[in-house]
Amino acid sequence: MLTLYDYPDSGNAYKARLLLSHLDIPYKRVVLDIDKGETRTPHFLAKNPNGRIPALELDDGTVLPESNAIIFHLAEGTRYLPSDRVGRAQVLQWLFFEQYSHEPNIATVRYWIKHKIPMTPYIEQAMPAKRKAGIAALEVMETHLKKREFFVGERYSIADIALYAYTHVAHEVDFDLKPYPALRAWMELVALQENHIGIYQE
Amino acid sequence: MLTLYDYPDSGNAYKARLLLSHLDIPYKRVVLDIDKGETRTPHFLAKNPNGRIPALELDDGTVLPESNAIIFHLAEGTRYLPSDRVGRAQVLQWLFFEQYSHEPNIATVRYWIKHKIPMTPYIEQAMPAKRKAGIAALEVMETHLKKREFFVGERYSIADIALYAYTHVAHEVDFDLKPYPALRAWMELVALQENHIGIYQE
Numbered sequence: 001m002l003t004l005y006d007y008p009d010s011g012n013a014y015k016a017r018l019l020l021s022h023l024d025i026p027y028k029r030v031v032l033d034i035d036k037g038e039t040r041t042p043h044f045l046a047k048n049p050n051g052r053i054p055a056l057e058l059d060d061g062t063v064l065p066e067s068n069a070i071i072f073h074l075a076e077g078t079r080y081l082p083s084d085r086v087g088r089a090q091v092l093q094w095l096f097f098e099q100y101s102h103e104p105n106i107a108t109v110r111y112w113i114k115h116k117i118p119m120t121p122y123i124e125q126a127m128p129a130k131r132k133a134g135i136a137a138l139e140v141m142e143t144h145l146k147k148r149e150f151f152v153g154e155r156y157s158i159a160d161i162a163l164y165a166y167t168h169v170a171h172e173v174d175f176d177l178k179p180y181p182a183l184r185a186w187m188e189l190v191a192l193q194e195n196h197i198g199i200y201q202e
Numbered sequence: 203m204l205t206l207y208d209y210p211d212s213g214n215a216y217k218a219r220l221l222l223s224h225l226d227i228p229y230k231r232v233v234l235d236i237d238k239g240e241t242r243t244p245h246f247l248a249k250n251p252n253g254r255i256p257a258l259e260l261d262d263g264t265v266l267p268e269s270n271a272i273i274f275h276l277a278e279g280t281r282y283l284p285s286d287r288v289g290r291a292q293v294l295q296w297l298f299f300e301q302y303s304h305e306p307n308i309a310t311v312r313y314w315i316k317h318k319i320p321m322t323p324y325i326e327q328a329m330p331a332k333r334k335a336g337i338a339a340l341e342v343m344e345t346h347l348k349k350r351e352f353f354v355g356e357r358y359s360i361a362d363i364a365l366y367a368y369t370h371v372a373h374e375v376d377f378d379l380k381p382y383p384a385l386r387a388w389m390e391l392v393a394l395q396e397n398h399i400g401i402y403q404e
Contacts, residue, residue: 049342049345049346050299050303050342058288062288062292064288064291064292065295065299066294066295066299066302068294068298069291069294069295069297069298070291072291073287073290076287076290085275085278086260086262086264086266086275088275088278089266089271089272089274089275090264090266090271092268092270092271092274092275093266093267093268093271095271095298096268096269096270096271096297096298097252097268099298099301100268100302100305100306101252104302104306121327122327122328122331124327125323125324125326125328126324126327126328140251140252143251144251
């Protein structure tokens with residue numbers, strides 16, 4: 001059985017939980033508290049030397065870190081990943097966009113605020129820079145969604161799952177989604193997909 | 203014929219040039235000067251709304267941004283991407299590691315210094331944070347390479363190409379690679395691959 005190293009508040013881990021729910025795949029869940037350093041123990045570092053969740057332990061013992069590698073792996077051969085080569089490349093385009101232009105901004109701001117990380121001179125300077133870059137990412141998404149319902153190939157895919165994870169909780173730390181009607185319509189559509197679960201759902 | 207929107211100094215664009223050389227695929231090269239705002243013109247934003255190079259224009263007119271999506275697309279069905287499902291997932295694991303934990307640190311420091319970006323309070327605070335995170339990424343790579351020659355499946359793949367791009371120029375901005383013998387041996391092996399080209403090679 002698959003084992004997911006998880007943390008309930010993590011949008012990255014939620015991507016894996018959401019896809020596993022869509023696919024109706026049973027798995028063992030091991031919750032590690034990132035605030036208590038449980039992802040930096042020698043035991044876990046032996047599994048993932050980068051010391052981060054999520055990580056998915058496969059049946060052969062391989063430990064696969066990186067949320068978007070995990071969902072690509074789970075989605076191969078299913079309706080959640082296009083079967084054509086250009087479609088797959090476009091899904092990857094949005095997965096890399098998410099990890100480079102979206103998550104480091106919106107998810108990091110959310111983490112700093114929700115986890116009450118002490119303000120340092122670095123965070124004080126980085127906060128407005130990350131807010132600005134996060135808004136730029138939302139605007140790229142809005143532009144794209146103005147002309148289509150889903151990110152790639154006119155159907156729900158792991159590109160939508162990856163981008164939904166931290167977009168739908170961005171309001172928790174005062175990213176204003178009112179200016180983005182296409183984005184809001186897309187989030188409603190995502191929540192209507194079969195076997196959808198919420199990020200805070202046990 | 204493929205068209206690569208390119209910038210000579212970019213390690214991200216170099217990944218695509220290097221793989222196109224390995225694969226011996228001819229392409230048209232369009233150089234855009236990022237310092238002169240040539241990736242933010244309405245003409246280019248219509249091709250890539252995220253306003254970044256590299257972007258690869260395919261024969262059907264699709265414009266594919268994101269360096270690691272480009273090299274995954276080009277590598278599908280070739281020796282540069284494993285044919286087994288777990289191997290592909292592990293390649294993606296390293297591609298996401300590169301874009302999340304390596305490039306935003308080492309490549310950003312390199313860009314700020316080489317392009318003489320004016321020091322702001324944000325850059326002043328971010329520089330040491332990014333140096334520290336860049337060193338942590340190099341240490342994860344060194345740990346992994348201590349036990350193997352290449353990143354995935356005991357053969358050269360796009361995981362090596364992606365990580366080589368900014369690692370082999372990290373010394374230009376004073377990242378010290380002396381403490382990482384496995385990393386240095388790996389860089390020598392990468393440079394020995396068939397049809398290897400240098401980042402500054404015209």
